[in-house]
Amino acid sequence: xxxxxxxxxxxxxxxxxxxxxxxxxxxxxxxxxxxxxxxxxxxxxxxxxxxxxxxxxxxxxxxxxxxxxxxxxxxxxxxxx
Numbered sequence: 001x002x003x004x005x006x007x008x009x010x011x012x013x014x015x016x017x018x019x020x021x022x023x024x025x026x027x028x029x030x031x032x033x034x035x036x037x038x039x040x041x042x043x044x045x046x047x048x049x050x051x052x053x054x055x056x057x058x059x060x061x062x063x064x065x066x067x068x069x070x071x072x073x074x075x076x077x078x079x080x081x
Contacts, residue, residue, distance in 0.1 A: 002075045004034045034075070041077045042068070 008031045011024055020028060045068045052061040067078045 002038065004031050004038070004075065007031050008035065038071070038075055041071055045071065045077075 007027065011020070011028045011031065014020060014024055015028075045064055049061065049064045049068070052058075052064055070076070070078045
């Protein structure tokens with residue numbers, strides 16, 4: 001789990017108690033943005049992985065798997081290496 005996901009859970013728990021104050025509402029927007037970016041990047045890589053496997057491009061597949069692992073652990077997409 002990424003820290004942003006933990007923070008989303010914390011903010012949700014605060015939301016259950018009542019309306020969010022301005023600071024928490026801003027934190028929520030930031031977390032939602034980061035989560036959206038993470039999901040987009042993960043799905044993009046996953047689609048590329050399907051293509052790599054369908055063309056049996058093992059080198060590309062390994063490259064994508066490394067990027068997916070890095071994304072899962074760091075929350076950031078690798079921009080080449």
